[in-house]
Amino acid sequence: MLNKIINSPDEIVKQMIEGYLCANSVLFDAVPNTNGIVLKEKKTKVAIVTGGGAGNEPWNIGYAGYGLADGVAIGHVYAAPPTRSIISVAKATNYEKGILFIANNYAGDVLNFELAAELLQMEGIKARCVFVSDDVASAPPENADERRGIAGIALVLKIAGAAADAGLDLDRVEQIAKKANRNIHTLSATTSPGYMPNTGEAMFRMDENTVEIGMGFNGEPGIFRMKFAGADKIVDVMMDYLLNDLRAEAGREVAVFVNGFGLTGMMELCIVNRRVGQILQEKGIVIHDMFIDMLFVPPGAGGFSISLLKLDDELKQYYDCPAYSPFFRKAGLRRPGVL
Amino acid sequence: MLNKIINSPDEIVKQMIEGYLCANSVLFDAVPNTNGIVLKEKKTKVAIVTGGGAGNEPWNIGYAGYGLADGVAIGHVYAAPPTRSIISVAKATNYEKGILFIANNYAGDVLNFELAAELLQMEGIKARCVFVSDDVASAPPENADERRGIAGIALVLKIAGAAADAGLDLDRVEQIAKKANRNIHTLSATTSPGYMPNTGEAMFRMDENTVEIGMGFNGEPGIFRMKFAGADKIVDVMMDYLLNDLRAEAGREVAVFVNGFGLTGMMELCIVNRRVGQILQEKGIVIHDMFIDMLFVPPGAGGFSISLLKLDDELKQYYDCPAYSPFFRKAGLRRPGVL
Amino acid sequence: MKNFMTTDELKEMFLYVSQQVIESEKFLTEIDKKIGDGDHGIIMSLGFKEVKNQLSAGNFYCANEVFKTIGMTLLDTMGGASGVLFGTIFISGIVGLEPVEHISLPEFAGIFERSLAALKKRGKANIGDKTMVDAFEPAVAALVEAADKGNSLIDGFESAQGRARAGMEYTRQCMARFGRAKSYGRASIGVEDAGAASIWIIFRAMAEWMRTHL
Amino acid sequence: MKNFMTTDELKEMFLYVSQQVIESEKFLTEIDKKIGDGDHGIIMSLGFKEVKNQLSAGNFYCANEVFKTIGMTLLDTMGGASGVLFGTIFISGIVGLEPVEHISLPEFAGIFERSLAALKKRGKANIGDKTMVDAFEPAVAALVEAADKGNSLIDGFESAQGRARAGMEYTRQCMARFGRAKSYGRASIGVEDAGAASIWIIFRAMAEWMRTHL
Ligand SMILES: Nc1ncnc2c1ncn2[C@@H]1O[C@H](COP(=O)(O)OP(=O)(O)O)[C@@H](O)[C@H]1O
Ligand SMILES: Nc1ncnc2c1ncn2[C@@H]1O[C@H](COP(=O)(O)OP(=O)(O)O)[C@@H](O)[C@H]1O
Ligand SMILES: [Mg+2]
Ligand SMILES: [Mg+2]
């Protein structure tokens, strides 16, 4: 049992949003009567709305921002947001060019986002859904659309956000988001279990000295278990699996995102990244960009994930754009250091 | 014992730097024959060089960047960098306008940075030192210059970085950094111990269900211990102490930085921030800016710190500037979202 | 014993049902933790707390309104897979139904029969997939059979809650094919399904209330 | 028994000293963890590993070069408070000293006397402040006394290592006034100082080597 620095399990999502807005009231408004936030700025463009269960912050509260989502509907801990909440957030954006919902591919999210899209369409509002399914461990390649979504949603959103900012229409933004989703493949390694954000209970039990590859963030079993080994050994095993799944030939350009879980520090992530870079270089795969962040963070868990995004010219164009939210900041690649 | 995702304790700092540079070779160069990095861009301005022991990443590897430090010398885990290393980093910057060293106020850092400055001066290079001492728990106000430095160094560096970018000379940048240091007051709460980054051993023992206020990040005893209570209760106690130390009258403008430790998630930090905001509002203290980040992260420890920076017009001018490093990104306040 | 319920009684019964669900939070969460993400009890309890508020605060002139209020409240507050699914269970059965002031077994059977169809359409799960369908479908079948035979209201629900329970127990031997539990594959065998457990708790509470109040 | 050391012997002795420090890594780290940050053993060991490399690789024509190499290597590789301080201990004593090929007790005493002064100037700590000074100052005093009395080299170092050890033990009763240990205030009483322990390990190793090799 871990003492969580909260006030009451029932209020955590509401109070989290209040605290986030307290620091960021210049950028965001609260959506009335629900757990959601929207950008104050209402550009005339396809609106991007995301959401999902709370608990792996900064996903999803931190994914509303410039070049990202216009609004986020935040469910209770690990529970998809209610349909009503998604609709309220969607309606608080500028939806005249239509709404693209981007969520992760879990039953609850799919059910609620699809229902929200149907209900909005009944009101004459254009709404589509893209469900991110980047977790290569959760289903074999032939059933890739059954895969769960994990850290990769960060990049799908960022690319869709840039495409929307560029003025593309709903069909095109949807296509690009779907392509980004097809091209992004993520695999995770878990070295110790996380804790429920609301109760502080260990989320599951795990043998010490084990690494589980491809485990779901709530402890869903992964594809294999190994004895704990050094960083390089873990990365080697993961990259083997991931590259086999990705089928990226030498010369192909990729973007790399190393994402840390709560208990794993930036030092470890850099050491992981070092090996990822070495392997890609050995294989002759071209690293267009590489970044280390903590954007999808199972709280208190030890581990990390590696996301590889296969790029083509179209995706690259949007990938390269800057993105800014207080919790998800990525400089543009054309002028380093400028978000 | 926690399994750390590293390869070998002796190599962690070196490999961390390699991994960081692998992702960020556009921005930084490695300093040859030592554990240090420098910005590729060499503006003609006062050079800012920082450093300290590794282990609480992103401090300090993440503090080199635009509007931040030009170079960082990274010591072994929790050990100040060797004098030679500091000198090598300093010499890899554009030091023609002089060098300002900004480090934390620990014996090892003071000894090495002062010696480095002396040796550089002997070579005719202008070099000064500012040691950050923001931890209000580590000495009473009358001995404020004996205080340790913790999360506050992020803001001292950011302000000094902006002042240097603005073209001020070494004397002025030094004065401004010293003023920022005098004006920044930090207090931390620790709810569970961290783990040595090199061995994974628990850094110290702590009673469960306790919160220790003002504990050093290696477990140095704090100013008091309380039974674990909700987020608001902990923040209330901390803000009382901090505001009493800060002596900020109603109407005074402050910047607030809520910094999370490794085991504490963004959700909890938002809930903490919410209460900090409420208290400042109640007291009539004006919140110029408020941000939540993880910039000084005792690995695996539960807890957080609150930094309050008293602003005047001069400090505000530099505080408001954007800063960019891959691990420390803060948008400017004049155009939200632009780093 | 009465063989029908007034709208007021229906409301009272669902207040009792809500309380039973709320009190099962820990039990449901424990189940969901084994092969899910541990939120089921929490969101069921959050949803039914709000159902209690809404039912207590409202005046209802027909059974349809009671069902609709419960369904919309669950849909609006729960989230998760089960928010939509339990919302569907309470809403879809009354769509297009004439106002019912006194509800008896055939109406209950008809409402839940329609909502079962909607649930299966939305969620695509069938018997054996280790979902709430495994408890709900036999419970509904029991209501329909009892109504067809002209059995009493209370008999119909006693039989329904028994079948819901059997359905929940049956989920133990199934391998999950939907929701997060799916990831557990064969490891999901041996554990009940959380949603099926919720269905049983609801039917059991309805039967209990009827037994003691009608 | 010889009463002096050649430059080669000095180098051999410090190779042995390095090995002893390296082997004390765990012991020193444990001490530093109690009232410090647990890095002392690690950086001492890192520093002396490099000293081993540098000494093995180098050819030295005088004792001064041996001291300088050790000091510079420690200063360059260790970091931490003790990097500067141990660097000072080996460097400051030979500043301005004429090349010494054969080193005997008076030279050792003179070198370490000067470096003690430099150490105290740099670190500002005095006896009783719970630092390496508590071990180093009495050890140096022993060397000086023995040299003044015309005692043998080995006697001087036997006495120095005993006094270093007593100094280290004395730090147990002191309250820390420097470094991280300071934060522990009264709680630092009862624990030895890590830097003082390192001093003792170094002097003990020097005496040991002399006893077995001269
Ligand atoms: N497609 C589906 N059809 C019917 N029931 C389902 C379906 N998917 C999930 N469920 C039910 O939902 C329950 C899980 O609900 P809950 O824990 O609230 O949502 P989540 O899976 O989003 O965490 C499962 O126990 C199962 O009974
Ligand atoms: N001002 C000082 N003067 C003399 N010795 C000191 C001083 N400050 C610290 N020390 C010594 O340094 C030792 C700690 O060294 P170390 O652990 O390597 O550095 P750090 O304190 O930077 O972690 C202490 O045990 C003490 O003996
Ligand atoms: Mg869930
Ligand atoms: Mg140290």
Ligand SMILES: [Mg+2]
């Ligand atoms: Mg669940």
Ligand SMILES: [Mg+2]
């Ligand atoms: Mg130390």
